Amino acid sequence: MGEEILRMENITKIYPNGVMANKDVTLSVQKGEIHALMGENGAGKSTLMKILFGFESKDSGEIYFEGKKLETSSPAETIKQGIGMVHQHFMLVDSLKVYENIVLGMEPRKGPFTDGKKASQMVADMAKKYNLNVDPEAKVGTLSVGLKQKVEILKVLARGAKLLILDEPTAVLTPQETEELFEQLLLLKQHGHTIIFISHKIKEVRQICDNITVLRGGRTIGSMPVEGSTEEEISRFMVGRDVVLNVQKSAPAFGDKLLEIQHLNYWNDERRQKLKDVSFDLRRGQILGVAGVEGNGQNELAECIFGLKKPSSGKVLLNGKDLSPLGIKDIRASGVSYIPEDRISTGVAGSLSIWENLMSDRIDKPEFRRGGLLNLRQIREKCAKLIDAFTILCRNGDQAVSMLSGGNMQKVVVAREFSADPDLLIANQPTRGIDVGANEFIWKKLVALRDQGRGILLISADLNEVLELSDSILVMCDGEVAAYFPDSKAVTERELGLYMLGVKKQTAEERGALCEAAQ
């Protein structure tokens, strides 16, 4: 047994609305280990980490860090004690340089001024020490997601963090970037740092972590060493039943052309071209996966199809009809559903109830009206069925969505968009932050939709998901179609990564030949 660096003992947290998110939770982390914190959506992982980091207060329990009782009430105080958090949504200032972000609030001074040269050198030295290669002088706004994450890690290290909390750090990375991150985490471990790694990905946890603690329903289910444990054991531990995370799907039977994207170009408000002459078709009965590092035009593509953005030029045809002049409501009525990537800002209205969010697109339908009024009984019944079918963890449909855990918010969006019975579903990161049980459920639903002859445009940064589900794969890099594989089985994860990073790019002829061969 090593030396215990962190002990959270009998932590209980009841939110003001009465939800008991942590019940008597105990977590013990050894110095120098990588410790996975796992559990279903709503199990209480984020709450426990927010308490540790000083974002939330606990109702009872004790925290000991390096043998001393930790009594902090804000992240600023916690970081001074040596505990840092690397957030999933980066908290960086795009217009500042890398080193400026890293030293923000703790700048070395030269008289009354910041000593920029010294700060930049300090960051360069740190980057070298931890093999986190990033140019201290680069503007953060110009960096890739993988590099921004390095800046976040350096920021936490610069503040003296001995214990780092990483919240689903690989969700946005390519396989190559994930491998690189893992090497860096192992190096941090060699330097004596301790890491708490929140993840839903069992494969990754088994690759990098030493021990796992599993929460379920706000309680600690137990801890176990990774060595000697199987994937099945871990998922059973988390969900309480066996989960099969691979899809049984029959060979595709492509039907008519459903979606045609023709020479789509889009310039954003900063006059940057985010889509460059994008063209492709999607057929009925097809799952077309779009692989790409985040920020390479995938979101703009989805938003142009769904009417959230107006393309600068080009066409979007659904069943031969041009969607470009239509607004979102009419596009929905034409049979398009959309699971947006950013569920908090676009997917849900947090202050509204679960039922309002689930029903927002169909409240005008006769089945939910009685006279001129809403038929609340009917609405509540329908809602309860969706809550049940999609296992949304809540008290009832009247609860505000903002009170749900991240994964459960995502389930609200997914439930609404699936139940709209679309012809075309645009699913942008549909399982991000979702636990293994719900992941299995959503994958099955996507395949069932495809088997009913609908079309699915699946955008995902999770290459495993793209490869498991897609019939065909399109890779986007820098706003362009970098590659198109009519048969997803003809390409490996590693190869996709090379196209995603811009190392390789198909010519139009190569793409044409592949498509012809597949016909």
Ligand SMILES: Nc1ncnc2c1ncn2[C@@H]1O[C@H](COP(=O)(O)OP(=O)(O)OP(=O)(O)O)[C@@H](O)[C@H]1O
């Ligand atoms: N601000 C809040 N107010 C009320 N209840 C909340 C709040 N935040 C979370 N909860 C509830 O606390 C419980 C635990 O949520 P938490 O976010 O800690 O889960 P989690 O394990 O991190 O889930 P996920 O994997 O979905 O991120 C859930 O039932 C959730 O609805």
